Amino acid sequence: MPKESPEIFLSGIKLSRKSSEPLYAQLYAQLREMIIHGRLRAGDRLPAGRTLAEELGISRVIVSQTYEQLTIEGYLIGKTGSGTFVADTLPDHLLHAGKLKVVSPKPKKEPVVNINESTVRLPASSTENEIVPFHLGVPSLDSFPFKIWHQIGNKVLKDLKKQNLGYNNTLGYWPLRKAIASYLRLSRAVQCEAEQVIIVTGAQQGMNLVAQCLLKRGDKVCIEDPGYFGAASAFANAGVEMCPVPVREDGFDVDYAQATYKNIKLAYVTPSHQFPLGYTLSQEKRKQLLAWAEANDTWILEDDYDSEYRYEGRPLPSLQGLDTCGRVIYCGTFSKVLFPALRLGYLVLPSAEMVQGFKKIKQIIDTQPPLMEQLILCSFMEEGYFLRHIRKMRLLYAERLNTLLTLVKDQLSEFLTPNTSQSGMHLLCWLSDDIDAAKLKAEVRKEKVFVSFPSEYTIQHHMPPSITLGFPAFTKYRLKLGVEKLKVCMERARK
Amino acid sequence: MPKESPEIFLSGIKLSRKSSEPLYAQLYAQLREMIIHGRLRAGDRLPAGRTLAEELGISRVIVSQTYEQLTIEGYLIGKTGSGTFVADTLPDHLLHAGKLKVVSPKPKKEPVVNINESTVRLPASSTENEIVPFHLGVPSLDSFPFKIWHQIGNKVLKDLKKQNLGYNNTLGYWPLRKAIASYLRLSRAVQCEAEQVIIVTGAQQGMNLVAQCLLKRGDKVCIEDPGYFGAASAFANAGVEMCPVPVREDGFDVDYAQATYKNIKLAYVTPSHQFPLGYTLSQEKRKQLLAWAEANDTWILEDDYDSEYRYEGRPLPSLQGLDTCGRVIYCGTFSKVLFPALRLGYLVLPSAEMVQGFKKIKQIIDTQPPLMEQLILCSFMEEGYFLRHIRKMRLLYAERLNTLLTLVKDQLSEFLTPNTSQSGMHLLCWLSDDIDAAKLKAEVRKEKVFVSFPSEYTIQHHMPPSITLGFPAFTKYRLKLGVEKLKVCMERARK
Numbered sequence: 001m002p003k004e005s006p007e008i009f010l011s012g013i014k015l016s017r018k019s020s021e022p023l024y025a026q027l028y029a030q031l032r033e034m035i036i037h038g039r040l041r042a043g044d045r046l047p048a049g050r051t052l053a054e055e056l057g058i059s060r061v062i063v064s065q066t067y068e069q070l071t072i073e074g075y076l077i078g079k080t081g082s083g084t085f086v087a088d089t090l091p092d093h094l095l096h097a098g099k100l101k102v103v104s105p106k107p108k109k110e111p112v113v114n115i116n117e118s119t120v121r122l123p124a125s126s127t128e129n130e131i132v133p134f135h136l137g138v139p140s141l142d143s144f145p146f147k148i149w150h151q152i153g154n155k156v157l158k159d160l161k162k163q164n165l166g167y168n169n170t171l172g173y174w175p176l177r178k179a180i181a182s183y184l185r186l187s188r189a190v191q192c193e194a195e196q197v198i199i200v201t202g203a204q205q206g207m208n209l210v211a212q213c214l215l216k217r218g219d220k221v222c223i224e225d226p227g228y229f230g231a232a233s234a235f236a237n238a239g240v241e242m243c244p245v246p247v248r249e250d251g252f253d254v255d256y257a258q259a260t261y262k263n264i265k266l267a268y269v270t271p272s273h274q275f276p277l278g279y280t281l282s283q284e285k286r287k288q289l290l291a292w293a294e295a296n297d298t299w300i301l302e303d304d305y306d307s308e309y310r311y312e313g314r315p316l317p318s319l320q321g322l323d324t325c326g327r328v329i330y331c332g333t334f335s336k337v338l339f340p341a342l343r344l345g346y347l348v349l350p351s352a353e354m355v356q357g358f359k360k361i362k363q364i365i366d367t368q369p370p371l372m373e374q375l376i377l378c379s380f381m382e383e384g385y386f387l388r389h390i391r392k393m394r395l396l397y398a399e400r401l402n403t404l405l406t407l408v409k410d411q412l413s414e415f416l417t418p419n420t421s422q423s424g425m426h427l428l429c430w431l432s433d434d435i436d437a438a439k440l441k442a443e444v445r446k447e448k449v450f451v452s453f454p455s456e457y458t459i460q461h462h463m464p465p466s467i468t469l470g471f472p473a474f475t476k477y478r479l480k481l482g483v484e485k486l487k488v489c490m491e492r493a494r495k
Numbered sequence: 496m497p498k499e500s501p502e503i504f505l506s507g508i509k510l511s512r513k514s515s516e517p518l519y520a521q522l523y524a525q526l527r528e529m530i531i532h533g534r535l536r537a538g539d540r541l542p543a544g545r546t547l548a549e550e551l552g553i554s555r556v557i558v559s560q561t562y563e564q565l566t567i568e569g570y571l572i573g574k575t576g577s578g579t580f581v582a583d584t585l586p587d588h589l590l591h592a593g594k595l596k597v598v599s600p601k602p603k604k605e606p607v608v609n610i611n612e613s614t615v616r617l618p619a620s621s622t623e624n625e626i627v628p629f630h631l632g633v634p635s636l637d638s639f640p641f642k643i644w645h646q647i648g649n650k651v652l653k654d655l656k657k658q659n660l661g662y663n664n665t666l667g668y669w670p671l672r673k674a675i676a677s678y679l680r681l682s683r684a685v686q687c688e689a690e691q692v693i694i695v696t697g698a699q700q701g702m703n704l705v706a707q708c709l710l711k712r713g714d715k716v717c718i719e720d721p722g723y724f725g726a727a728s729a730f731a732n733a734g735v736e737m738c739p740v741p742v743r744e745d746g747f748d749v750d751y752a753q754a755t756y757k758n759i760k761l762a763y764v765t766p767s768h769q770f771p772l773g774y775t776l777s778q779e780k781r782k783q784l785l786a787w788a789e790a791n792d793t794w795i796l797e798d799d800y801d802s803e804y805r806y807e808g809r810p811l812p813s814l815q816g817l818d819t820c821g822r823v824i825y826c827g828t829f830s831k832v833l834f835p836a837l838r839l840g841y842l843v844l845p846s847a848e849m850v851q852g853f854k855k856i857k858q859i860i861d862t863q864p865p866l867m868e869q870l871i872l873c874s875f876m877e878e879g880y881f882l883r884h885i886r887k888m889r890l891l892y893a894e895r896l897n898t899l900l901t902l903v904k905d906q907l908s909e910f911l912t913p914n915t916s917q918s919g920m921h922l923l924c925w926l927s928d929d930i931d932a933a934k935l936k937a938e939v940r941k942e943k944v945f946v947s948f949p950s951e952y953t954i955q956h957h958m959p960p961s962i963t964l965g966f967p968a969f970t971k972y973r974l975k976l977g978v979e980k981l982k983v984c985m986e987r988a989r990k
Contacts, residue, residue: 039681138662150652157652166630217712233858366697369838372868
C-alpha cells in the first residue's frame with residue numbers, strides 16, 4: 001500500500017527573504033526544530049524536495065542542501081527510491097530536548113469540567129477492556145455470525161456510492177426504523193410504527209436524549225434502587241432530583257413510590273429483568289405503574305436491555321404494550337444481542353409528533369447515526385438473520401446458565417445461594433453470612449475475577465449481600481475456571 | 496437468503512385452559528385480532544405449526560385447524576414449501592378496522608420537549624436529503640475513493656472477530672487517535688499528542704460535549720455573528736447567555752468583544768474560513784484573541800471545519816498551534832473531507848488531564864464511537880490514502896471554484912459580486928442593490944436551487960445582503976445548470 005508524506009502540509013514553515021539569515025539557514029533551523037520538538041517524529045517521511053520547494057517558493061537546491069546537512073548530522077536518513085525520513089535514533093544530545101510540551105490549563109476558579117460525582121458512577125463494564133468471567137452485559141461474541149455479517153457488510157460497502165452519503169435524517173435510516181418497528185411489534189408486543197422509532201448510538205445515548213428532551217433542572221425522577229447507573233447518570237447530568245424506589249421480588253415498588261413522592265416527572269424501570277437483581281415486574285404491578293403514570297402525568301422510561309433472553313416459557317410482552325395513554329418511552333439496544341462495539345440502539349416514543357420534538361434536540365446532540373452500521377444491520381434484520389441469531393443465543397445462554405448453576409451448586413453452595421429467577425444475561429447469588437463482602441471485593445479484584453456487587457448499585461435501600469455473575473460470553477471451560485478462582489476468593493473472604 | 500419468521504416471538508398470545516372458550520377458538524380470535532389490528536402485517540410469516548404448538552404448549556392439531564380456518568377466511572395464505580403468511584389483501588370488511596392506534600400523549604402543563612427556539616436553528620443542510628447546487632458543506636462524493644474504502648472495509652470486516660467487540664474506550668480507538676494526532680501536528684500545526692484527542696461522532700457531538708463539560712447555565716459565550724448555528728444551538732441548549740460578536744474582513748472582532756462583554760467563559764470561532772462569510776482571522780487578531788483568552792480565563796473553541804481547502808499559498812496553521820497557555824479546544828470533522836454520513840470527528844483538548852475529565856461526561860452522553868468506522872478510517876489514514884485524497888480534492892475544488900467564479904462573472908455579474916477570499920467549500924457573493932433578497936429567497940425555493948443567505952445566520956449584526964454558494968459536490972455541468980437556474984431567479988427577484 002502506498003505510504004504518502006504530508007507533502008503540502010508542512011504549514012509550520014515560514015521563510016523570509018527580508019531576514020538577514022539565508023533561506024537555507026532558516027529552513028535548516030526550522031526543520032531541525034520540528035524534529036527536536038517532535039512535530040516531526042522518527043519514521044515520518046519528509047516531502048519530496050521538489051514538492052517542498054514548490055510549496056515554499058524556493059529553489060530545489062536549497063531544499064536538497066538542507067536535507068543533506070540534516071542527514072549528515074543524523075536527523076534524517078535517505079532511503080534510496082523511497083524518500084527522506086526522520087531518523088529513528090537521534091543524536092544523543094537531542095534526547096534531552098524531549099518532545100513538544102503542551103501547557104495544560106490551570107483553571108483558577110472552577111473545576112475543568114462540570115462533574116457532579118453522582119453523574120459518573122457508571123458500571124465497570126463500560127470501561128473494562130478485557131472480557132473475563134463473570135463480566136456483565138456482554139453477549140457471546142464467539143458465537144456471532146461473523147461470516148454472514150462480513151458478507152452483508154461487503155455488499156453494503158460495494159454499493160456504498162449508491163447511498164445518500166451527505167447529511168441525512170437524524171432519526172435514523174428509514175428502512176432500519178421499519179425493521180425495528182416490526183421486530184418490536186411481533187417479538188416484544190410493543191405498540192409501534194416506524195414513525196415512532198428513533199435510532200440512537202446505544203441505549204446510553206437514548207436515555208441521555210430522553211433526559212435532555214423531557215427533564216428540566218429540579219424535576220423529580222424515580223429510579224430503581226439498586227439500579228443501573230448509566231441511566232441515573234444521564235438524569236443526574238440533567239440536574240434532576242433523584243428519588244430512589246426499592247425493588248421487591250415482583251419488581252419496582254409502586255406503592256412505595258406513590259406513598260413517598262409527589263410530582264414525579266419520570267420513572268426509570270427495567271421490567272423484564274431488573275438490573276441488577278434480575279426480578280420481573282409482575283403483571284399486577286405493571287397495571288398499577290401505568291395507572292399511576294397516567295394519573296400523575298409521569299413519563300415511564302422502560303429499559304428492555306436484555307429482555308430477549310428468557311429461558312422458561314415465552315418472552316414477556318413489554319410494559320409499553322400495555323400502555324393505553326402514551327406515557328411509556330421504550331428503550332432498547334443491539335449491544336446485548338449483537339455486540340456492544342456496534343453502537344446502535346433505539347427509542348420508541350408514544351407518538352410520531354413527539355418524535356418530531358425529540359428530533360430538534362437530537363440534531364444538537366449528535367447529527368445522525370453512522371450510515372454503514374445501519375445499512376448492515378438493516379439487511380441483517382430484513383434477511384432473517386437477526387431473529388435466527390437471537391433464537392440460537394437463547395438456547396446457548398440457557399445452556400450456559402445451567403452450566404453456571406451446576407458449577408455454583410457443586411462448588412460454591414456453602415458460599416452462594418442463586419436467585420431462582422432465570423432470565424437475562426446475569427445470575428444473582430446471595431452471599432452466605434460467613435462471607436465478608438469487603439474482603440471478597442478485594443480478593444476478586446486481585447484474582448481478576450469480574451464479579452459485580454449489587455450493593456454498589458444501591459443508593460439508600462440496603463439489601464442482603466449478593467453478587468451478580470454474567471455468563472453469556474463464556475464457554476463451559478471459562479465458566480469452570482471462573483468458578484474455581486471465585487471459590488479461592490470465597491475461602492479467603494471468610495469472616 | 497433465508498427469511499425467518501419471528502417463531503418464538505408471538506408473545507402476545509395468551510391461552511387459558513380455564514376459559515369456557517375452547518383453545519382453538521381462543522387462538523383463532525387472537526391471531527385474527529393481531530391481523531386486523533396490524534400487529535401481523537401483509538406478508539408476515541407465521542410460525543411453523545410445530546413451533547407455535549410447542550411455544551404455547553398445545554397440540555399441533557389445534558394450530559393447524561386454526562391456520563386452516565384463517566386461510567379459508569382469507570386472512571392467511573399457505574405457500575407450499577415456504578410456510579404460512581398473512582394475506583396481502585384482507586377481506587373487504589377488515590379495511591375499516593385500521594391498524595393499531597397509538598394514543599399520543601396530551602401533555603397538560605408543559606411542552607412535550609424542552610425546546611427553546613434559539614436552540615433549533617440549524618443550517619438547512621443538516622436536514623435536506625437530496626444534494627443539489629449550491630448545497631453547503633458537502634464534499635465531492637463522486638470523487639470519493641470507494642474502491643479503496645471498500646477494500647479496506649472488507650479487510651476490517653473479515654478480521655472483525657479479532658477486535659474487542661465489547662465495551663471499549665469512550666475516547667475512541669487508540670490507533671485512530673494516534674493517526675489523527677500525527678495528521679493534525681503536521682498538516683494543521685496543531686500542538687497535539689494522541690492522549691489529547693477525543694474521537695466524536697462528528698463536530699456537532701464534539702461541540703455539544705464541550706458545552707456539557709465546560710459551560711454552566713448562565714455562563715456567557717461569544718459567538719460569531721453571522722455564524723454557525725449548529726454550535727450556537729449546542730451552547731443555547733446548555734442554557735448559556737449568547738454574546739454575538741461581529742465579523743470583519745480580518746475575522747472575529749476581538750476589540751468589540753473586549754469592549755462589549757465581561758467574564759466570557761468561551762468564545763466560538765472559525766478562524767481558517769469563517770462560516771458563513773469565508774473570511775480568515777488575521778495573524779494579528781489571532782495573537783490578540785489568545786492574549787484576551789489568557790487574561791480572562793476564556794476558553795476558545797476553534798472549529799476548523801474546512802481548513803483543508805486553501806487554494807492559494809499553503810494552508811494556514813491552526814489557531815491552536817499558537818496557543819501557549821492551553822486555552823484553545825480544537826474541533827474538526829471528517830464530514831467535509833470524506834463524507835458526512837461517516838459520522839466521525841475529533842476534539843483536541845489542551846491537556847490529557849482535561850481529556851480524563853471530559854471522558855466522564857462523554858460516557859453519559861454516548862458510550863463510545865462505533866468501531867467499524869474507526870477501524871476503516873484508521874487504515875485509510877495509516878496507509879496514506881487520506882492525505883492523497885485531501886490533496887486531490889484541493890485541486891478538484893480549486894478547479895470547481897474557478898468554474899463557478901467564471902460562470903458567475905459571465906452570467907451573474909449584474910446581480911452578484913463574489914467575495915475575493917478563495918478558500919473552503921463555499922463562495923460568498925454580495926447581492927447588487929436592485930435585487931430583492933426576500934423575493935430571491937422565494938424564487939430559489941421554488942426553483943429548488945439551494946442558496947443560503949448569510950443574513951439567516953445573523954443574530955444582531957446586520958450586513959449587506961449576500962448569498963453563499965457551495966461548489967465542491969458539483970461537476971462543471973451541474974454548476975452550469977445551477978447558475979442558469981439562479982439567473983432566472985435573479986431576474987425575477989429584481990426590485
